[in-house]
Amino acid sequence: MNLTKTDNPVKTLIILLNMGGPQNKEEIHPYLKELFQDRELLKLPFQKILGRLIAWRRTPKIQERYEEIGQYSPTKAIMESQSVGIAKKLDQVHPESAPHVCVSGFRYISPRPGEMIKKYQQAEKIILFSQYPQHSCCTSGSSFCDAYRWLDKKQNAGYQHKISVIDQWWDRADYTKLWAMLIRKKFEEMKEKHDLKDGDIRIIYSAHSLPESYCLEKGDKYNEEIQGSVNRIEKVLHDNGLKHEGSLAWQSKVGPQRTKWLTPSTPQVIAETKQKAILMVPIAFTTDHIETLDEIDIEFRGYADKVVDHFARVDCFNMEEKFIDLCAHLVVEHMDSGFNSSIRPCCLNCEGSDCASMREYFGSKPIRQS
Numbered sequence: 001m002n003l004t005k006t007d008n009p010v011k012t013l014i015i016l017l018n019m020g021g022p023q024n025k026e027e028i029h030p031y032l033k034e035l036f037q038d039r040e041l042l043k044l045p046f047q048k049i050l051g052r053l054i055a056w057r058r059t060p061k062i063q064e065r066y067e068e069i070g071q072y073s074p075t076k077a078i079m080e081s082q083s084v085g086i087a088k089k090l091d092q093v094h095p096e097s098a099p100h101v102c103v104s105g106f107r108y109i110s111p112r113p114g115e116m117i118k119k120y121q122q123a124e125k126i127i128l129f130s131q132y133p134q135h136s137c138c139t140s141g142s143s144f145c146d147a148y149r150w151l152d153k154k155q156n157a158g159y160q161h162k163i164s165v166i167d168q169w170w171d172r173a174d175y176t177k178l179w180a181m182l183i184r185k186k187f188e189e190m191k192e193k194h195d196l197k198d199g200d201i202r203i204i205y206s207a208h209s210l211p212e213s214y215c216l217e218k219g220d221k222y223n224e225e226i227q228g229s230v231n232r233i234e235k236v237l238h239d240n241g242l243k244h245e246g247s248l249a250w251q252s253k254v255g256p257q258r259t260k261w262l263t264p265s266t267p268q269v270i271a272e273t274k275q276k277a278i279l280m281v282p283i284a285f286t287t288d289h290i291e292t293l294d295e296i297d298i299e300f301r302g303y304a305d306k307v308v309d310h311f312a313r314v315d316c317f318n319m320e321e322k323f324i325d326l327c328a329h330l331v332v333e334h335m336d337s338g339f340n341s342s343i344r345p346c347c348l349n350c351e352g353s354d355c356a357s358m359r360e361y362f363g364s365k366p367i368r369q370s
Contacts, residue, residue, distance in 0.1 A: 010101040012090070013123035014331055015116050016083060017143040018131045020106025021073020021289050027109060028066070029059045034108040040142035040352055042254070062290075069293045078287045078318050079104040079131075082327070085319070089328040097125070097335055107143050114150030117159065125339060126163040127331060131286050133170040134229060135344040136222035137352060138210065140167055144343060148358035164339040165362050166330055170229045174326050178317070179229075180236040183281055186314045187242065190277055194310050198243040202275040202308075205230045206266045206296060207284040209250035211259045219348035219369065223262055229283055245275065248283075251300075252291050266296075270303045277310035286323070288316045345369045 019035075022028045036042065037051035044050045066072050083102035090100040101120055105113030105128070117126060128147055130140040144165060151159050169175060183203065190201055207226045214220045227248060234246045249266040253259075270278060280300065282292045296313055304311040317323035334340075343364040346355045350368070359367045 008101075009099055010120050010123045011125070012097040012100045012335070013116070013120045013126045014083075014086065014090075014100065014102040015105040015113050015126070015128050015147075016079055016086075016102065016131050016327075017105050017113065017128055017140070017147075018075060018079060018107070018287070019139070019289075020104070020109040021075045022066070022109065023072050023076060025063060025066075025072075027072075028062050029055055031109050032058055032062065038107070038142055040145055041138045043351065065290055065294045068298055069290070073289055074293075075287050075289045076104065076106075081319055082287075082324065085321075085324040086327045086331070089324055090331060093328060094332050094335065105143075105147070107146055112150070113143070113147040117147075117150070117163075121157070121159075124162060125335070126159070127334060127339070128163065128165040129327070129331065130165070130167050132284070133168070133175060133286070134207075134222055134225035134284060135168045136210065137214070137218075137220050137347060137350075137355070138222075139208075140343075141352070141355065141358075144362070145352065145354045145358050148354060148361050151361065152357075160361060163362070164334070164341045165343060165364070166334050167341075167343045168225070169330055170225050171232070172326070172330075174322075174329065176229070176232040176236055178320070178322050178326060179233045179281070179283070179314075180240070181322070182314050182317075182320070183233065183237065183279070184240065184242065186312060187244070187279055190279060190310060190312055194277065196277055196310070199245075200276040201244055201279055202273050202277070203237075203244055203246040203279045203281060204266065204269055204273075205233075205246065205248045205281045205283040206251045206300075207248070207282075208252045208291065209261045209265070212262055213260070215262065217349060218351060221344065221347075226284060233281075233283075251295060266300060267303050270300060271307060273304075273307055276308060277312075278304050278308050280311070280313040282313065282316055286317045288318060292316060 022031045032055035036054045087100045087102040091098045103116050105116050132139040215223045230248050249269040250262040251266040253261050301311050341362040341364040345366050346368045
């Protein structure tokens with residue numbers, strides 16, 4: 001990708017924030033090193049040294065996982081297509097802020113948000129759009145802080161007055177209805193294909209886990225927002241006649257083995273299933289990546305094969321047209337309401353060195369929870 005400054009006209013720049021993922025074998029170790037050195041994600045003693053060591057030790061295993069799915073991370077390619085669709089939609093529905101350019105800004109791999117801001121620095125308005133519907137200090141917070149640290153070094157470059165952020169959109173009706181539509185479609189496919197009844201299928205909503213202390217002691221509300229998302233979707237499904245059991249579970253533990261994580265784990269919920277079939281919903285993800293393509297589709301399917309007759313997963317939003325519409329509507333609402341940033345306030349027992357300064361820079365209030 002060409003990251004040099006562009007002279008192409010752009011009035012509004014939208015940067016979609018996500019973790020990203022390695023595009024080839026050589027990028028796996030640098031990606032993991034960035035990840036394990038991220039103190040918003042995981043605090044370790046002697047972080048730079050231990051982060052490098054953990055990355056070095058985990059690289060062969062992660063390489064094996066990519067070999068299992070037969071490709072490297074599809075996140076970049078998917079988000080590039082999403083970006084084209086979002087920009088095209090915005091040009092159609094909001095011509096007063098056109099031309100729009102929509103790009104990706106990744107936390108642990110190029111292109112980073114700062115690279116994209118520099119490339120399109122002539123834009124009149126810049127929007128950092130978190131692709132994590134539910135806010136966590138480890139995800140949205142880390143991405144915002146990463147962008148802030150780059151911007152803070154450019155204090156005299158004139159960015160602060162024209163940059164804003166979009167955060168937390170899990171409680172929108174269109175987000176809830178989109179998940180309900182995709183779940184209902186796959187649910188009915190399973191019933192028809194395998195001659196099942198509603199009660200034969202257990203829906204398991206699987207979200208990336210966090211250390212329990214992040215939520216109970218630090219005050220990160222990610223777990224509450226995930227549960228809120230599930231509750232809203234389940235209500236829509238039940239209101240539309242589905243009679244099933246829906247359960248929330250947590251996957252993808254990354255860090256010291258002694259750490260106590262959110263429960264129940266996804267493998268535990270799978271093992272306890274009494275129904276004939278499981279339908280997995282990757283509730284915290286908007287694009288397919290290694291946690292859906294390998295952990296759910298391969299590892300969890302292996303667990304499920306021991307306890308149920310049938311297993312399926314609802315696809316992430318990826319290039320779903322209604323998701324492109326949802327993103328475009330979010331951006332339009334943000335622009336029409338004055339480009340005001342609204343980031344979830346700092347955790348009650350915030351440990352981040354840049355969390356408060358980041359919120360102050362973007363003009364998000366309140367800065368701290370009351």
